[in-house]
Amino acid sequence: MFRYNDTSGVFAYILSLFITVYTDTVTVYVVLEHGAEDEGMGRKIVCWVFHFFCLLTFIAHTRASFTNPGYVTKKNLNIDFKEHREKEEEMRRQERDKKKKRKKKEKEKEEKPFELQLTEWTVCTKCESYRPPRAHHCKHCNRCVRRMDHHCHWINNCVGIHNYKFFFLFVCYSEVLVIGAGLSLIWDWRRHKEVPDDTLDRVLTFGLFIIDALFTFFVNGMLISQFGHAQYADRNMLLQIFFLQIIQFIYSAEITVQPVSINVTLNSTVDFICEGTGDILLFLVGSVPANRDEISARGFDEDFTGIGGGVIRAVLTATAYDINNNTNITCIAATLPSTSVTSDVVFLTIQGLLDSVxxxxxxxxxxxxxxxxxxxxxxxxxxxxxxxxxxxxxxxxxxxxxxxxxxxxxxxxxxxxxxxxxxxxxxxxxxxxxxxxYYERVPLITPPVSVVPVIDGQLISLNISINVSTLCKGEYPNSITVSILNTDNAVINNTSILTQVNDQLMITGVITVPNNLNTFIVNVSLSNNGGEYLPIPSFGFGIIGPVTDIDSSIDNCSTIDITWTAPTVDDRVSILYYILRIYDAITGSLVTTVSVDGTSYQFVDNDLFIHRYTYVITGVNELGEGISNNDTFSYQRVPRSVIEAASNIITFNETSATASFIIPVTLACTGEAPENATVTIQCTGTGVVYYNTTLVQYARLPMNITGSVPVPLNQQCNISIVFSNEAGSNEPFILAFDTTTLPISNTPSPTNTPSLTSTPGITSSSTVIIIISLTIGVLIIVAVCVTMLVYVVYKKNKNRATSSQPPCSKVRERTAHTATSGL
Structure with missing residues (x-):
């Protein structure tokens, strides 16, 4: 058949049509029209004859292209072709040897009786099917073709038994066209001794000359090839095709009644019938004539009857033995020494014992x-x-x-x-x-059933378990329905679970409880084909809702109290305890998890001022954890105001005085620790003379903020001190001083530039000097007092010693004194 998917074949087919039309058009309307006015009716007749043969060429070409060349029908014979493929490979390896022996085989074939030549059936390993004599496999069509000659791209089809006649006629008519076109060119040239004047006519004439020259050799080669390679019977057929196209074959073989495939039970007897015309009509069983002894031994018997009009009937009786299953059978009608016709391949298929239902x-x-x-x-x-x-x-x-x-x-x-x-x-x-x-019935005792709830976030699942270890298999339930009801006993959901029994003789399943059910009832009903089981007691469950009014407060700066209000639950559902999860709200990490029996909890945090806590509280009952609620608290508060501070004028010069101040920072609670301290000095005459903010973030110990600042003379000034953190700022602390007052100490100021320092637990350098001076003064006073005390004691002891001397001594002393006075 015409192969539409073969690009080269379609192109060659269209090219052959173009060459045919081109040859006819140029020959008739260019070559034969050149000087046609001098020729009269004779040239017109030649033109019509050329048109006629062109039409015959087109018809033969079309019939050869679109006629089934004789494809061998593929049958599913369930044949193992492994051995055939191995033989085919071996044959390919021995191809050279076969070519050398070809002449000898052809000679033996000519000597072989014609009847045996017709029975040489073979197997095609590519189609995996039997093929009749002289059938070959076409690699282009991928099919076996009866009496295949070759695959022709000009017709885009194989040349086989059914379209060989049309192909041969196409070649013959093409030969007539190329000969006629060539003779027309020669005759016109010899008559006029010139070429056409028109350029287009010259080009077309030259093209015709080239095509005619090429295809003359090609078509003649095809004719010689067909006659040269054909057998005696084929040559006769070719001559009959060409010269007796209208009459066809005067005497030819034909299958008038085709045999049909038969399906039969084992050991039955059936008849295959074939009718045809010709000298020979015979059956082939496989590839062997049915009259052979080996075929007769398999239960085949052939009989012939003439029914008139040159028609022969052949009846092949077959016994359906196991060995004959899927046997292919063919009928052949032939004439001597002409041609043969092969029927369709039919099969004897034997049905033995049936397979299972x-x-x-x-x-x-x-x-x-x-x-x-x-x-x-x-x-x-x-x-x-x-x-x-x-x-x-x-x-x-x-x-x-x-x-x-x-x-x-x-x-x-x-x-x-x-x-x-x-x-x-x-x-x-x-x-x-x-x-x-197993036949089924309802057990006398209902098997134990358990329902265990499982909570995953907001999703509640029920694990259903049924113990069937005490039941027979025919008493197992094959239908399990779980119904979920609300507190009004209205059915919310019905769910069935599988009744597969596991290795522990348990039937298990999981169902999901619909949302928004805080309290629900579960009913489990069992049944099998024997009926309904006895009722199973209901299971009641309640989901604890979220707690409310979560609150937190601080006691003594480090103890945190947490309180909440219990959720409202059904009387049938009790709260066993609460799970309190404490998270660090800054890092998101879990700090601790505790179980609380009541609705309050207390814990201590000494670093409270750096923490924010998130509390997640969940009630728990026999159903499991309820719905959680959470809240976040920060424990930082506004710093406390300064309670007391000190200031002093430590130096004077001509235009200003140096004022020093000491501001103590006390931490009653770490949550009140300041982050910044702002000091502002404002005088009545000049306004703000000093403003500075010092970072004292998260001070953990008491500290002093000190500084010295130059201020104008003879003015009333105020020192304003404000502490602040993320919670806010405290009320300013105001300390007044007067710059007209004489300084307490003559110690000069170390610098005229304002300074403000913040050192936890340590005072400034001016304070140290004052303390050292006072200490030295006190030591001097103590030394003077000690010296005076020693002197008084010494004097007293000396006088006591003088009053205790004898009288003569006193006389001598007086005499000496008198003498001294006289002198």
Whole structure:
């Protein structure tokens, strides 16, 4: 057939049509029209004849392209072609040797009787099918073609038994066209001895000359090839095609009644019938004539009858043995020494015992009745299934239907019931398909059922478990329905769970509780094909809602109190305890998790001023954790105001005085620690003379803020001190001083530039000087007092010693004194 997917073939097909039309057009309307006024009617007749042969060429070309060349029908023969492929590979390796022996084989073939030549069937390993004699595989069409000659791209098709005639006519008509075009060119040249004046005519004439020269050799080569490679019978056919196209073959072979494939049961007897005309009509079984002894031994018998009009009837009687299953059979009609015609390949297919039925299944009508259904197995056409054989325990049943109801009286649910179903045909009972089941009934005691809730965030799931360890398999439930009801006993949701029994003889399942149910009731109902189980007590559950009014306060600067209000719950649902999770709100990390029995909790944090806490509180009951609530608290407060401060004028000069100040920072609570200290000095005459903010962030110990600042003379001034942090600023502390007052100390100021320092636990340098001076003064006073005390004691002791001397001594002293006075 025409191959539309072959690009090169389609192109060659269109090119051949173009060459045909071009040759006809240029020959008739250019070459033969050159000087046509001098020729009269003769040239017109030649033109019409050329048109006629061009039309015949087109028809033959089209028929050759679109006619089935004789493709061999592929059959699913279930043949193992492995051995054939191996042989084919070996044949390819020995191809050179075969070419050398080709002449010898052709000679032997000519000597072989024509009847045997017709019976040489082969196997195509590419198509995986049998093919008749002289059939070959085309690599372009990927099909085997009867009496394949070659694959022709000009017609985009194979040349085989069915389109060979049209291809040969196409070649012959093309030969007529190229000869006619060549003769027209030669005749016109010799007549006029000139070329056409028109340039286009000259180009077209030259093109015709080139095409005619090329295709003359090509077409002649094709004709020589066809006659040269054809056998004697083929040569006769070619001559008949060319010269007797209208008459066709006067005497030819033809299959008038084709044999048909037959499906039959094992050991049956069937007849294959073939009718045809010709000298020979015979059957081939496989590739061997049916009259051979080896074929007769397989149960085949061939008979011939003439029915008039040159028609022969052949009847092949076959016995359906196992060995004959899927045997291919062909009928051949032939004339001597002309051609042969082969019928379609038919098959003898034998149906033995049937395979097992499919889709065997059962459905319970009730606990003691079962509907058994199945589908029929594959069987050949015209080989019916006569029934089905059912074995149910000790009972055997035969039915023609594909379903049956099996019933039992007081069946035991602990005994497995086995049933087999087998198809029946004329051969016998086929393969069986088995199925097993337990008759079902309701147990006297309902198996234990447990319902365990599981909470995952806002999602509540119920784990359902049913213990069937005490039941027989026929008492297992095959339907489990879980109903969820609200407090008004209205059904909110019905869910079924699978009844698969695990290795622990438990049936388990998980269902999800609908949202927005704080309190609900769970009912579990069981049933099987025997009926409904006894009622199972309901399960009541409640979900604890979130706590409210979460609050926190501080005691003694480091103890944190947390309180909250319990959620409102149903009386049937109690709160066992609360889970308090404390998170650092700054880092997001979990600080601690505690269980609290009441609605308050207390803990200590000595670094409270750097913390913000998030409290997540969840109530817990037998259902698990309820709905959580959370709140975040910060414990930083506005710093306390300065309670007292000191200032002093330490130096004077001509225009200003130097004022010093000491501001103590006390921390009653670390949460009140200041981040910044702002000191402002304002005088009545000049306004603000000093403004500075010092960073004292998160001071952990008491400290003093000191400084010295030059201020104008003879003015009333105020020192304003403000502490601040993220919580806010305190009220300013005001300290007044007068710059007309004499300084207490003559110690000069170390610098005229204002300075403000902040050192925890240590005073400034001026304060040290004052303390040292006072200490030295006190030491001097103490030394003077000690010296005076020593002197007084010494004087007193000396006077006491003088008053204790004798009288003569006193006289001598007086005499000496008197003498001294006289002198």
């Amino acid at each position: 499919g889709d065997l299944d059962y459905t319970f009508i009730n606990g003691s009745s079962v509907l058994l259904t199945w589908t029929a197995p594959y069987t050949l056409d015209n080989v019916p299934i006569t029934g089905y054989y059912i074995v149910n325990g000790l009972v055997n049943i035969t039915t023609t239907n594909k379903s049956i109801i099996l019933s039992a009286t007081n069946p035991d649910p602990c005994i497995l019931n086995n049933v087999s179903v087998s198809p029946i045909n004329d051969v016998g009972i086929g393969s069986s398909n088995d199925i097993s089941f």
